[in-house]
Amino acid sequence: MSTEINHENLTEKQRNSQAKRAALASLVGTTIEWYDFFLFGTMAALVFPKLFFPGNDPYVGLLQSFAALFVGFAARPLGAAFFGYFGDRIGRKATLVTTLLLMGIASMLIGLLPSYQTGGIIVTILLVFFRFCQGFGAGGEWGGSVVLSVEWSPKGKRGLMGSMTQVASPIALLLSSGVVSLTIFLTGDSFHVWGWRIPFLVSIILVIIGFIIRRGVADSPQFTKMKKENRLSKQPVRDVFKRYPKTILLVILASLAQGVPFYVFTTFAISYGSEQLQIEEQFLTNTLMVVSVVEILVILYAAHLSDKFNRKSIFYAGAIVTVLMAFPFFWLFDTKVAFLVVLAMSLAIIGAGTVYGPLAALIAECFPAELRYSGTSLGYQLSAAVQGISPMLCVYLLNTFNSTAPISIYLIVASLLAIVAVANLKKAKYMDADMAS
Template identity: 90%
Template sequence: MSTEINHDNLTEKERKSMARRAGLASLVGTTIEWYDFFLFGTMAALVFPQLFFPGADPVAGLLQSFAALFVGFAARPLGAAFFGYFGDRIGRKATLVTTLLLMGIASTLIGLLPSYETWGVAATILLVFFRFCQGFGAGGEWGGSVVLSVEWSSKGKRGLMGSMTQVASPIALLLSSAVVSATIFLTGDNFHVWGWRIPFLISIILVIIGFIIRRGVEDSPSFKKMQKEDRLSKQPVRDVFRRYPKTLFLVILAGLAQGVPFYVFTTFAISYGSGQLQLESQFLTNTLMVVSIVEIAVIFYAAHLSDKYNRKSIFYVGALITVLMAFPFFWLFDTKVAGLVVLAMSLAIIGAGTVYGPLAALIAECFPAELRYSGTSLGYQLSAAIQGISPMLCVYLLDTFNSTAPISIYLVVASLIAIVAVVNLKKAKYMDAEDVAS
């Protein structure tokens, strides 16, 4: 357990040490939460249609499975509002510890859940409920993690520090893909019977590790200062909607340039590759690991460039890369040639990664300190709820038009909308003066 520290008396060395600790806590904690969140997406594509939605034709079963996946996205704005309130009222740290525990418990229970064959519709209902809990926890995780790391950083490092939360996403995708791939290899034909449970049960170990790390982090100096001066908002969620409705709307649209391509090029690509193209599941999960490594490097470099040059410019470059890759991705993927499939997914993720690098700091800088947890969380998670329809929408478009062209158009439109939104985003007043960690 950490002891209370006096932020006013911290030396420069101590501030930098706390900033590094906050960055590590953001990286590890968010990685664990996204591991659980992405794991559900992979299983929704590979095994849940047969285990929890039997009796339907393959397309209907996949749509039902992705609908359960979407429940997590729909819950994220609710979690953002709930945890945003407490994050801006009682502190970032305590709230983040709670979101971590909620996610871990829900994921572990999914791993213990009997299938439809054993419990009938009750199993399906519980699966959807646990997915809701996952989304509720994730809704408060991202914003709090970003705010904690950005508020501990100096002005010239906000992009890089914010990317500690961002890079957790591909690391989690890498980790979940590696665990699923190893489980498929070790359990063979039993993967669809009981092997799929192993990755979910592993999450309880990861949660314990994350809990220990997060307990050692202090709330940021800016939050402590607001608390000391009694400047905390009494109704932060209400105040975000009342004082920053335009900013909130623009942040929601800005997030489309990352979330839409990410879920099309990962979650949908898995189901499309295994279902339509008859590619091996293990090959696809292995490819996701390669994609994750590429995205990690891109996120860090893009965040660094956003500190050195301009966050908006880096964002525009990423969105335009997605526009350029929207059609070539499927042209390469449809060849079913292993090397070209890997190339398609690796090139396509560069756009989303370039957007994601500066996105955390870009959003956090739009809201004042007293509303930052709520504003950042709500904007990002409301956008995520929209993004969450992507796998379902892609399945529908493919089944309706028997072509991937409408999916490519969807990617282009989402990216262009996001660019227009970011052009109109403004940094919060006094944000540059709030250089609390320098």
């Protein structure tokens, strides 16, 4: 099925139809990719320490498991550079189809791995390699999905359209948590033996669905126009670092206000709750589902408000909420009272969700069309590499100080740095004229 279209002859109705397709493709495709990415995080907290990093010290096993988790984050900037080049040279759509396939195949292969006891150290090496592939694919996914949806956005809806990529994150968390929770329920004691494989193997079905949807989307009007006018950058990755080094740094810092609290309040919280507080695993994964629903609603409303008022103001509000919740989150969580645990995680995610809503459009608006895929991907994914140490760092801080206070301070510092960074971000020249009308 060909998706080549003449953008200049599109009616308003046809343009809106293509915009909806782009939004759906961003939502579904990114949901599938993040499903795989988050699934690894949940299993790194619940299953992988004993399965792939066996030893006498649970603390060391958990650190090693989260180190494998971090490999995916470290790979994301590399994926951003690689796919950013092709996204700005060949096209947004074709690149996104490739990232989707890479993520899905890597996840399926993780589900087929034998345990350490069966295969030895080579199995652990393969786990880390497949995690690297996941991160490499995710590195090109986010920026391309954001750019495709934002460049197709109708006037005055750039924030909301960009949030289609953002809202995919909590939907994926809801989906992965739901599948894990259902699998725990169905397999019982066998979950840690073979049941954990099921959620990974399910991902290949989701990838096929996403592949079909993405094939039906046309490339953005901006990329098509640049290609026709021969305005494509020959070295987009080099050019974006050369022309926008300060912007890249500011985007890295700005993204901390979403990534750091998200991984502390989800991935680390699962490990902390199950290992330190002895809270039932299924209760925690069910709570993640509630948290996901809360974040979906917050992201969409925050994105809508960013179109109506001001993106930066909405971002500041979200970062401040995280600062205010940094200590109360653990106070409530440590009670081990079911209602208060759910309340803690639900309230804490509001800050990250409010930041995440306008973040996609905010970042995309900082780069010109010819460098937008590379700039958006690199800035966000370099930040992700920093954010990825959060679960591992939190385990270290908790074990070293025997207190969650240093973790709360970490959350506050990350949020304040992000506020300063966003205050200094500026739109790219001719940004509004460059976007779809």
